Amino acid sequence: MHPIIIIGSGLAGYSLAREFRKLDKDTPLHIITADDGRAYSKPMLSNALTSGKQPGQLATADAVQMSTQLNATIDTDARVSAIDTTRHTITLNGKDISYTRLVLALGANVIRLPMEGDAASAVMSVNDLVDYTRFRQATSDAKRVAIIGAGLIGCEFANDLRNAGMAVDVIAPSKTPLDRLLPDPAGQALQQGLTQLGVNWHLGKTVAQVNNSAAGGYQLTLSDGTTLNTDAVLSCVGLRPRVTLAQTAGLHVRQGIVVNRLLATSAPDVYALGDCAEVEGLVLLFVMPLMNAARALAKTLAGQATPVTYPAMPVVVKTPAHPVVVSPPPQGIEGAWRIETPEGGVRALYFDAEEKLRGFVVTGSVAGEKNALAKEIPALL
Ligand SMILES: Cc1cc2nc3c(=O)[nH]c(=O)nc-3n(C[C@H](O)[C@H](O)[C@H](O)COP(=O)(O)OP(=O)(O)OC[C@H]3O[C@@H](n4cnc5c(N)ncnc54)[C@H](O)[C@@H]3O)c2cc1C
Structure with a gap:
């Protein structure tokens, strides 16, 4: 019997495999x-530095242990190059x-981002454990790090x-941090908290050039012509x-691979x-949505078609x-923020035209209100 194939061993792939094995031990x-x-x-x-972890300590199991835990064949360092949805095959290293x-x-x-300068290729980004290991090696002696975004x-x-004692510069074109998720007062409160910790901000600016510095490290030239020196550059622009x-x-693909609530793509027997x-039009690059999806898809693959549900899923920054903590209002919902600034925090509540709570941001002293507020928000799906 041919297997179910999962491409990817991130939280989505492994969570699905775990959930599936709770329901089906043998397929x-x-x-x-x-x-x-x-x-x-x-x-x-x-937050590995704050929690005192080396990159290697973040892994809870290697591929061999995962293979045993999941009763699965796992091919590592293996990139799928093609899918033939008619023949129900994938291509790996030239083999179907x-x-x-x-x-x-x-x-x-x-x-x-396209970057100018003779050290543009030294700009790093972190999106997996290997990137992060490289970043930690590159910054093991760094005193200063510049973050773009x-x-x-x-x-x-x-x-x-900053918690690890490095000098930190943040450069971004927005007026406030997290401007896509937070109304201004909440962004300002976050900015102030990080400023008190010692973070230096260069907002309303972009990085024009990254060059090697004669004094060691790198010199960044910003869009307003100012320069700053740093030992490492980390890009976090999305x-x-x-x-x-x-x-x-x-x-069928739009912003992401288009799936319905059964997580089924436009091709038969292919899910994402x-x-x-x-x-259903939502691209949410967070853990809670993928956990909900993994539980639902596991049931579907085990024979009980189960649409995914998305309750309000606040993101803890x-x-x-x-x-x-932010629960962004769904796109396209007409409404307005109501913002209060109790001592030490910001409470921003987004109400729709029918006075229903559709999103919120709580910061600082009121961040603990997240669970109570999340219960008031109608499910996204
Ligand atoms: C630094 C950082 C901090 C974050 N913090 C939070 C947080 O606090 N809260 C939160 O909710 N979310 C957070 N997120 C987002 C969250 O981590 C992601 O949404 C989630 O991990 C995505 O998991 P994934 O399995 O979909 O993708 P990934 O973990 O990227 O896994 C993708 C997998 O696909 C494999 N792959 C891709 N193409 C191929 C191919 N052609 N052939 C074979 N394999 C392939 C890759 O090797 C990889 O194994 C954070 C993200 C980052 C980067």
């Missing part, structure tokens, strides 16, 4: 991954392998590197779902979940200098 499972197949929790990459059902858990690519990952790394493999195979998937 052959074949996991194929372009990385080394170690199991790790990606969110821990941006048949599947009964195929699951795409391919993740997302980091966005790389003030989104969730940029702010988390700023807090973490992620985009990996869609090329699916697109080339003729699957995690960062690569667009579920790992910035202990000023904790932030």
Whole structure:
């Protein structure tokens, strides 16, 4: 019997395999991954210094242990190059392998901004454990790190590197950090918390050039002509779902690989979940949505068709200098923020035209209100 093939060993691929094995111990499972197949929790990459962890300690199991735990064949360092949805095969190293059902858990690519300067290629990014290991090696003696981007990952790394005693500069074109998720007062509160920790901000600016510095390290030239010196540059400017493999195979793709609530793509017996998937129009590059998807898809693959549900899934931003929890209002919902600033925090509530709570941001002293608020928000799916 041909196996169920899962492409990807990130949180999406491995969570699905675990959930499936709770329901079906025997159906052959074949996991194929372009990385080394170690199991790790990606969110821990941006607070590993604070939690005193070396990169290697973030892995909870290697591929051999995962293979035993999951009763699955796992191919590591193996990149699938094509899918033939008519013949039900994938191509790996020039060989075709048949599947009964195929699951795409391919993740997302980091966005790389075009950069000028003789050290432009030294700009790093972190989207997996191997990247992070490289980053930690490159910064083992660093005293200063410049972060490009003030989104969730940029702010988390700023807090973490600062906790480890490094001087941190953050450069971003926005007026406030996390401006796509937070109304201004909440962004300002986060900025202030990180400033008190010692983070230096260069907002309203971009990086024009990265050059080697005669004094060692790098010199960044910003869009307003100012310069700053640093020992390492980390780019955190966002992620985009990996869609090329699916697109080339003729699957319906928009921002992500398009799936319905059964996580089924436009091709028979092919499913997608995690960062690569667009579920009923929603592209949510976070852990909670993929966990919900893994539980539902496991049941579907085990024979009980189960649509995914998305309750409100607040995102906890790992910035202990000023904790932030955000449940963004769904796109296209007409409404307005109502913002209060109690001592030490910000409470921003998004109400729709019918006065229903549809999103919230709570920071600092009121961050603990997240669970109570999340219960008031209607399910996304
Ligand atoms: C630094 C950082 C901090 C984060 N913090 C949080 C947080 O606090 N809370 C939160 O909710 N979310 C957080 N996120 C987001 C969250 O970690 C991701 O949404 C989640 O880990 C995505 O898992 P995934 O399995 O979909 O993708 P990935 O983990 O990227 O896995 C993709 C897998 O697909 C494989 N692959 C891709 N193409 C091929 C191919 N052609 N052939 C074979 N294999 C292939 C890769 O090798 C990999 O194994 C964070 C992300 C980062 C980068």
